[in-house]
Amino acid sequence: MITPETVAYLARLARIELNETDLARFVPPLQEILAYVAKLNELDTSQVEPTAHVLPLTNVSRSDDPLPSLSNAAALQSAPCTDEGCFLVPPVIE
Amino acid sequence: MPDFAPVIGLEVHVQLNTATKMFCACPNRFGDPPNTNVCPVCLGLPGALPVPNAAAIEAAVKAALYLNCSVSSFSKFDRKNYFYPDLPKAYQISQYDLPIGTRGSLEIEVSGTTRRIGITRIHLEEDAGKLVHAPGASLVDLNRAGTPLLEIVSAPEIFSPEEAYAYLSSLRLLMLYLGISNCNMEEGSLRCDANISLRPAGSSTLGTKVEIKNLNSFKGVQKALAFEIKRQSSLLATGTPIVQETRLYDAATDKTLSMRSKEEAHDYRYFPDPDLVPMTFSPEYLARLRDNLPETPQHRAQRFVSAFGLSQYDATVLTSDPALASYFEDTIAAGASPKLAANWIANNLLSALHQTSTSIGACKIRPPQLAALINLVETGTLSSTSAKTVVFPxxxxxxxxxxxxxxxxxxxxxxxxxxxxxxxxxxxRANPDVLDSLRKGKVKAVAKLVGSVMQMSRGKANAALVSQRIAAILKDMHGIEISG
Structure with a gap:
């Protein structure tokens, strides 16, 4: 059951800012999506192995051999703020 | 005050010492300039795809087997979702319901008593980046992001700070024997969080759990737990309930402090990572790894006692570091007597290494040289004193x-x-008074003769032989018997 409180919780987890109108507006579509997916509950899945991946592949890996990394300048080129070779972000309070 | 018994669980993170990161080919190296070991994968750039490091997976499976875990034939990676500036993808690739290993155990020894501590799970994940806090801003270095990390969770079966210390020492030693991590707490390649709750002694219900973070040394873990036991005991004694929270340990004041930042309920929304396909481990693969696991420290110590006749104490000292144990065996292989080699390594070598803060690997005296030195003393070519004070240094x-x-x-x-x-x-001849003294029974006068011989030989006379010959000559030429 989706309520405006559920929407507010999801918005906070997703770091999306929603106003009171938005909170109410998103209730029906989310409720509809859940109802649609809830159809799966009609199936008896007690004998079905959970799917870990949709591709029929396992054990894809690489050998432990280093390849060149990006330069510091290239790594930082899209960052809005940098300092001392680092990404600069608003202070994180521990 | 009623008696409360602590129940402790430890969560240890071990960085693997692979050449490359967990999901990309960037070098896995500590101490480089910030953001120089980074690529689109570990920077979390859109469209970049992770590919797991086979060596890291193998190291994790070996660790699970070495810690007596069951390793299931099927395992997968999941996404753990949360926002933090050191986590560029806004999710950490970790393992949720199908970890590499479960239900293992580890042997610890505290004041002569041996006990097995359960290991709940071992899983493989990636490390986050590093944050440096500057005034008004935080700096993000992503060199560490994507470092292969093993999370080892103990069962809540540790019952004292001393046992916690023993558990960590034992775990660290096993990881060093496996050679999969440097286990350097200062560089963060081994990190620990502790969970602790108290319950009335004899009760089997668990109390409210407190998590302690910021534990930078094994001693710190022990001290932080001891502080928490005191703090929680006095609260419980007055009927004050324990708040479930995360506390930070401050080594400077030896106290734990509540993390003031608002504790959000964690909702990580784990789900299987669609970018990574599952892993399967065949019985043959597991058997091959199991058969090639290194000898455990306990076995090695036992072997040193039975094969080389060492004391249990010396065997424990020598096996407390795999490099040291190998050094000892190499010294024997180079021809030294095992007992003498054990003495030289456990005493002279270790104290010299300690005084100069040198690691056994960087030590300039190599096993063949130590063996040669030991043999010079054993054959009487070199006095034990000269060997220790002049030649060894x-x-x-x-x-x-x-x-x-x-x-x-x-x-x-x-x-x-x-x-x-x-x-x-x-x-x-030069000390006629000595004979008189000896005839009067003053046996100590012999020392004067020894001193005189040492002076004439400039210290090079074989001291044992000198005493022996003095006794013989006094008896044969002067009829004086000195015993002892």
Whole structure:
């Protein structure tokens, strides 16, 4: 059951800012999506192995051999703020 | 105050020492300039795809087997979702419901008592980046992001701070024996969080759990837990309930402090990572890894006792570091007597390494040189005193051949009895009063003769032989029997 409180919780987890109108507006579509997916509950899945991946592949890996990394300048080129070779972000309070 | 018993669980993160990161080919290296070991994958750039490091997976499986875990034939990676500036993808690739290993155990010893501590799970994940806090901003270095990380979670079966310390020491030693991590707490390659709750002694219900973070040393873990036991005991004694929270340990004041930042309920929304396909481990693969696991420290110590006749104490000291244990075995292989080698390594070598803050790997005196030095003493060519005070320090400092030091400094002992007899006769002649004293039963006067011989030989006379020849000559030529 989706309520405006559920929407507010999801918005906070997703770091999306929603106003009171938005909170109410998103209730029906989310409720509809859940109802649609809830159809799966009609199936008896007690004998079905959970799917870990949709591709029929396992054990894809690489050998432990280093390849060149990006330069510091290239790594930082899209960052809005940098300092001392680092990404600069608003202070994180521990 | 009623008696409360602590229940402790430890969560240890071990960085694997692979050449590359967990999901990309960037070097996995500590100490480089910030953001120089980074690529689109570990920067979390859109469209970049992770590919797991086979060596890291193998190291994780080996660790699980070494810690007596069951390793299931099927395992997968999941996404753990949360926002933090050190986590560029806004999710950490970790493992949720199908970890590499489960239900293992580890043996610890506290004041002579051995106990098995359960290991709930071992899983593989990626490390986050590093944050440096500057005034008004935080700096993000993503060199560490994507480092292969093993999370090892103990069962809540640790019942004292001392046991916690023993668990960590034992776990660290096993990881060092496996060679999969440097286990360096200062560089963060081994990190620990602790969970602790108290319950009335004898009760089987668990109390409210407190998590302690910021534990930077094994001693710190022990002290933080001891502080928490005191803090929680006095709260419970007055009927104050314990708040479930995360506390930070401050080593400077030896206290734990509540994290003031608002504790959000964690909702990580784990789900299988669609970018990574599952892993399967065949019985053959697991058998091959199991068969090639290194000897455990306990087994090695037992073998040192049974095969080389070492004391349990020496065997434990020598096996407390796999590199040291190998050094000992190499010294024996180079021809030294096991007991003498054990003494030299456990005493002289370890204290010299300690004083100069040198690791056994960087030590300049190599096993063949130590074996040569030991043999020089054993054959009587070099006095034990010269070996310890002159030759060992020189070889330790410069890594040169002990035989060369002995030759260069003219330290070879004189063990030639004709020469020693001559010195003894001269010494008796030069000290006529000694004979009188000896005849009066003053046995200690012999020391004067020994001193005189040592002076004439400039310290090179074989001391054991000198005492022996003095006794013989006094008896044969002067009819004086000295015993002892």
């Amino acid at each position: 020189a070889v330790f400092e410069k890594g040169i051949d002990p035989n060369a030091v002995v030759a260069e400094m003219g330290l070879a002992q004189v063990s030639d009895t004709t020469q020693i007899d001559q010195w003894v006769v001269d010494a008796i």
